[in-house]
Amino acid sequence: MEASAQQEEKPVAVEGGLRTGMINATEMQRLIDVLRKEGYQVLGPLLRDGAIVYDEVEAAGDLPAGWMDEQEGGVYHLKRRDDDALFGFAVGPHSWKRYLFPPMRRLWQAERKGKGKFRVIPEEETPQRRAFLGVRACELAAIAIQDRIFMQGPYVDPVYAARRQNTVIVAVNCGHAAATCFCASMDTGPQVRQGFDLALTEIVDAERHVFLVETGTETGAALLAKLEARPATNDDLAEARRIVERTAESMQRSLDTTDVHDLLLGNLDHPRWDEVADRCLACTNCTMVCPTCFCSTVEDLTDLSGKTAERVQLWDSCFSMQYSYIHGGSVRMSGMARYRQWLTHKLASWIDQFGTSGCVGCGRCITWCPVGIDLTEEVRAIRATAPPAPALEDESEY
Amino acid sequence: MPKKKAPRKPKLAVWKFASCDGCQLSLLDCEDELLAIADAIDIAYFPEATRAVVRGPYDVSLVEGSITTSHDAERIHKIRRASKHLVTIGACATAGGIQALRNFQNVNEFISLVYAQPQYIETLKVSTPISYHVFVDYELHGCPINKVQLVEVLNAFLNNRRPVIPSHSVCVECKRQGTVCVMVAHGTPCLGPVTHAGCGALCPAYNRGCYGCYGPNDSPNTTSLADRFEHLGLDHAGIARSFRTFNANAAAFRHESEAHEHNI
Numbered sequence: 001m002e003a004s005a006q007q008e009e010k011p012v013a014v015e016g017g018l019r020t021g022m023i024n025a026t027e028m029q030r031l032i033d034v035l036r037k038e039g040y041q042v043l044g045p046l047l048r049d050g051a052i053v054y055d056e057v058e059a060a061g062d063l064p065a066g067w068m069d070e071q072e073g074g075v076y077h078l079k080r081r082d083d084d085a086l087f088g089f090a091v092g093p094h095s096w097k098r099y100l101f102p103p104m105r106r107l108w109q110a111e112r113k114g115k116g117k118f119r120v121i122p123e124e125e126t127p128q129r130r131a132f133l134g135v136r137a138c139e140l141a142a143i144a145i146q147d148r149i150f151m152q153g154p155y156v157d158p159v160y161a162a163r164r165q166n167t168v169i170v171a172v173n174c175g176h177a178a179a180t181c182f183c184a185s186m187d188t189g190p191q192v193r194q195g196f197d198l199a200l201t202e203i204v205d206a207e208r209h210v211f212l213v214e215t216g217t218e219t220g221a222a223l224l225a226k227l228e229a230r231p232a233t234n235d236d237l238a239e240a241r242r243i244v245e246r247t248a249e250s251m252q253r254s255l256d257t258t259d260v261h262d263l264l265l266g267n268l269d270h271p272r273w274d275e276v277a278d279r280c281l282a283c284t285n286c287t288m289v290c291p292t293c294f295c296s297t298v299e300d301l302t303d304l305s306g307k308t309a310e311r312v313q314l315w316d317s318c319f320s321m322q323y324s325y326i327h328g329g330s331v332r333m334s335g336m337a338r339y340r341q342w343l344t345h346k347l348a349s350w351i352d353q354f355g356t357s358g359c360v361g362c363g364r365c366i367t368w369c370p371v372g373i374d375l376t377e378e379v380r381a382i383r384a385t386a387p388p389a390p391a392l393e394d395e396s397e398y
Numbered sequence: 399m400p401k402k403k404a405p406r407k408p409k410l411a412v413w414k415f416a417s418c419d420g421c422q423l424s425l426l427d428c429e430d431e432l433l434a435i436a437d438a439i440d441i442a443y444f445p446e447a448t449r450a451v452v453r454g455p456y457d458v459s460l461v462e463g464s465i466t467t468s469h470d471a472e473r474i475h476k477i478r479r480a481s482k483h484l485v486t487i488g489a490c491a492t493a494g495g496i497q498a499l500r501n502f503q504n505v506n507e508f509i510s511l512v513y514a515q516p517q518y519i520e521t522l523k524v525s526t527p528i529s530y531h532v533f534v535d536y537e538l539h540g541c542p543i544n545k546v547q548l549v550e551v552l553n554a555f556l557n558n559r560r561p562v563i564p565s566h567s568v569c570v571e572c573k574r575q576g577t578v579c580v581m582v583a584h585g586t587p588c589l590g591p592v593t594h595a596g597c598g599a600l601c602p603a604y605n606r607g608c609y610g611c612y613g614p615n616d617s618p619n620t621t622s623l624a625d626r627f628e629h630l631g632l633d634h635a636g637i638a639r640s641f642r643t644f645n646a647n648a649a650a651f652r653h654e655s656e657a658h659e660h661n662i
Contacts, residue, residue, distance in 0.1 A: 048607060049578040074626070076583045093578055103574035120426055281624045284566060284590035288573030299562045304434040304553050320566035321616040335619060370581045370591050371568075371626050 005141050019221065021229030022236055025209040031170070034133040034226045044133035045092070046061060050173060052092040052212055054099075057133060064089065071178040071363065073372025085204045086364060087134055090178035095291035096132055097141055099145060100163050107298065109310040118309075127162040135171045135196065136179075137189025138362040142291030143169075144195055145362075148354050149294050168219060170211040171196035171327035173240070174247045175204075175349065180363030182253040182376060188360045190247045198223055201240035237260060246392065255376040260357075261348040268340065273380045279353040279371050284317035286373070287342065288363035292358050295323070316343050343375060408457035408556055411443035413477055414464025415470050416525060417496055418541040421488035422446050422462045429547050435549070438556060458555050460548075461534075464490040464525045466497060471522070471531060478532040483555050486528045487548065489541035489644040493613050494539075498525040498647035502659070520552035525647065534607045536561065539643035547596055565616040567591050568608050571599035580607055586614040587627045587640060592618035592650065613645035621656035636657040 004156075035042050036058075044057035047064045056061065070077045081088050108288035109121040135143070143164075150160040174181075174190040183189035201212040212232055215221040240259045248330045278331045287293040297316035302309045316323055319338050326329035350358030359375070366374045406432045410423050426447060428435060435441075442452035459481035465471050476646040478484055486492050494501065500508055509516045528534055538551050538561075547563055564570070568590035572579065580586040580602050588607035589601065591653035594615040601608050614620070626635050632640065 050583045051578040053576065053578065064471070074582055075585075076579075093583070098576065103576075274648055279619075279625075281567070281591040281619045281622055282617050283569040283581065285569050285573065285591070288570065301550070301562065302553060302557060303437045304431065304549065304556070306557060317566070317570065320564070320570070323566060333617075335617060344559060368579055370579065370588075371622055 011374055019215050020212045020237070021196060021224055021227070022232050023211050023213055023227050023229045025080050025084075025086065025204070025211065026060075027211070027227050027229070028063070028084040030227055031223070032057060032060055032133070034188065034223060035133075035168065036339055038129075040131040042128045042131045042133055043096075045087070045089070046113050047078070051076060052078070053087050054092070054094040054096065054132075060086070063087075063134075067300070068176055069178055071180040073180070073374050074369055075372070076248060076367050082241045084209060085175065085348050087172045087200070087202050088176055090174065090176060090181055091136055091139065091288055091364060093364070093368055094330055095289065095362075095364065096135060096143060097146060097291050097294075099130060100131070100143070100160055100167070101294060102369075103315045105159065105313045107311045107313050108112075109308060113362040114306045121247070121315060125159055125162065125359050126164040127159075127169075130163075131168040131170060133170045135169050136362070137171070137192040137293045138181075138183040138360040139291055140169070140171055140184070140192055140195040141183075141186075141188035141360040142362070143285055145292045145354065145356060145358065146294060148356070163365040168223075169196045169198075172200040173199065173201040173244045175202055175243050175248050177251045178363060178367070179252050180374075181251055181361065183361035184248045185255040185257060185376075186357060186359055186361035191241075191244045195346075196220070201243060203236075203239055203243065239335075244375045251368075253374075255359070255361065255379055257347075257357065263386060264348045266380070267362075267382050267386050268344070270382050270386065272378065272385070273336050273340045276339055276373060277334065279373055280319075280335045280339045281371060282319045282321075282335045282338055284319040285368050285370060287317040288315060288370045289364040290346075291362060292346075292360060293317070297323070318345070325362075327355060333342075343378060347379065348374075353398050405608030407438065407440040407501075409432050409442040409452060409454075410439045410453065410552070411456040411459045411477075412441075412446065413443075413459060413461045413463075413480070415443070415461065415491065415528070416466040416472070416640040417488065417490040417495065419446060419462070421540070422460065424487075424543050424548050425460070427459060430491050431545075431549050435552065439552070455623040456481050458483045458552065462488055464494045464497060464527055465531055466522055466525045467520065468522060471571075474528060474531050483535045484532065485536045485538060485551060485555070486534050487538045487540075487543050489611065489613060490525075490541065491528045492528050492537040492648075492649075493645045494525040494647035496644050496646070499642065500525055501647055502642070502656075507509045508554075527647070536565070539612040539662065540596050542574055543600070544596050546607050564595050566595055567615045568593045568595050568597070568599050568602070568612070570662050571595050571597075572602050573601065575599060580605055581626070581630070585595055586631050587632055587636075589623070589640065592620050594624050609643060610641070611644055613648045618650040620650050621657070624654055624658065634661040 040271040042057045045052045046062045052064050063086045066084045068081045106123050110118045112118050152159040171192040196216040199214040203210050221323050241246050295316045296313050321330045505523050509519050551561045581588040586607045589609035589610035593610045594612040596612045627637050636653040638658040641651040
């Protein structure tokens, strides 16, 4: 099983200082205070409108203690837990992408300067230092994917890069998997492996409510040093691993990624695409909640006098008709073409483009699809009825 | 043509057909932008705002309301002939409005129920959008329209560019704002997935389902959404009713409500 293989790679006690420690749940307030004192805006999970969303957390009391989520295709419910776990839920409608790659951002303004001349006023952004509290393994994988897109290609997005550099990540190992989770299949979780400053594992039972704290960076180590921590014993480490193992074992959904690239791209005329299009609303929700989807559009606005103009960048989606609009009309008129574009990009051509799958197995697209379309089911259906492995002659045509 | 020294300001006219006036009042509601608008354009005909009338032809005509009388069916042609650009504003002018509910019934029955002296009422059997009668250059959706979008449309026509008015679903607006989906998280039927954006996803932000005020978006899959509504507990009458409000006569909504009406 993939999850147990991951645990060998887990960073454990490293020489040169305290790299792990145990803190009481009450230390969460101190962690928030320390971060805030160092100028970080702390963003974390909190209850709002019947869901656990990410927003500014000022005190540990803001965290959704004792709440968990129940998720299915098109369904999300909050439920009381029988303990006071602070992170006893899976993932909600928000992802961290809204803070690194915001839904709306002004790129520049322009001002008319006499006849036929104008001056561009660049948008200056002073990056706010931010701490993300409660980042899951799948979300770390998603952030790594967006890092590759925005920072590691030939064109670096300076605003993303600045925001990213000013972000401290406090990850959390999952003690609970929603029914829509399938990170184990995508090899991204539930154990966090890299990309964090601190990683927490919440241990809550009749006797104790504590966190195992592991450090991933010097920044993380410095933070841990400011907390009231005791050294972690081997038993603590074993207990923490058991929790994550149980989470991996309880995962109900799976996606068989074997040759998924060729499977999807070799079955572009499969009848299943039409069947899913009958249900697909092309509403864009799956792409908006996806932590890796990175498409945007720009809108140019002018004032009535024609003296000033501005350009804004907005989240866009391959499910909208206008997304594929070129001279003469939209390239992908049908819902079928749009769903197929999304899924083949996410699971197949993303690999050609960026070297990894675009899916981290967080399950958001399943839960937040208003009609509950499940990509794992779609892939399974295509695999079950696909004609035997058609050899791809020329991938470039896709 | 010889160049004039002071270029003539474009002339704007605002016309009313069967409607509540709410959309044209959005123009007066543009408080902050109103002076800029008046500066940039010559408001030539706008009875709601001024009795002064500047004769046509007009550069831009904003048309509010639907066609419900034979007199109006003729009048719209005169307006079209006098207008360089004709832009319809609101659900009445673009889809027939709430008064298009008559299209599904016998209008004479309504008349006899509503009016004390039905013999004075002369009306058409159906309420139809302006585009059924004349060529329309641009349709601005909404019940009522969004004043920011109205300024954008005027701005675009004045500057010879395409209006930046996205035709995607309301869901995009909810998600950009971070609003929690009322259908997924609360089980509230919501027309957002099939409705044209523009309102800023107002109702879901207040934990209500979208009522579809802006009419169908560019590719509405109403059948799939209606299946979901049924799953959430709406019966056929409830589904038909949800599609039958301000944009009842818009093709996608009309077809869906009729499909369920016949199942009641």
